[in-house]
Amino acid sequence: MKIHTCILVTLLTFNTAVYAQSGPASLFQDLGSEAGISQIVDESLLIILQDERIKASFKETNIPRLAQLLKEQFCVISAGPCKYTGDDMKTVHQGLGINAAQFYAMAEDVQIAMDKLAIPPATQNRLMAKLAPMKRDIVMPQTRP
């Protein structure tokens, strides 16, 4: 009995120590770190650029640059070790006349991309929760519902 208790205490202590060291997996890790985020952004852009609801907005956009900035941004908002080097969302999107339906269309495209990459729904929702508050800076004020 005493030996068993000792083993149990040792195991619990060990597990707690390992957990304290690594903590719960961050969203960044759950998205597959830099490589996973890179895939999510590339796949999302493929879908976005074919989406009749929004593709016209990107006619004059430097897509490789946009991809790079989105990768940095997704890394930062998921608490990854990156630096976002683009402009703030308000500055970038004001004047583009983006409406709420277009915002939701883009969010949907990112979700379709994550489905394709088999990212679990709970993880998808955690990324969506980080993107959702950006709506107020991206959508043109008059078009808010």
Ligand code: HEM
């Ligand atoms: C959660 C939603 C969105 C996020 C996180 C997002 C993020 C970004 C980022 C990081 C950039 C690059 C910033 C920079 O150039 O410094 C960008 C640029 C851009 N975004 Fe968005 N965006 C979102 C929604 C949208 C929507 C709905 C549209 C249009 C339908 C849109 C159209 C554009 C365009 C056209 C550019 C390029 C602007 C330029 O080259 O000057 N974005 N976005």
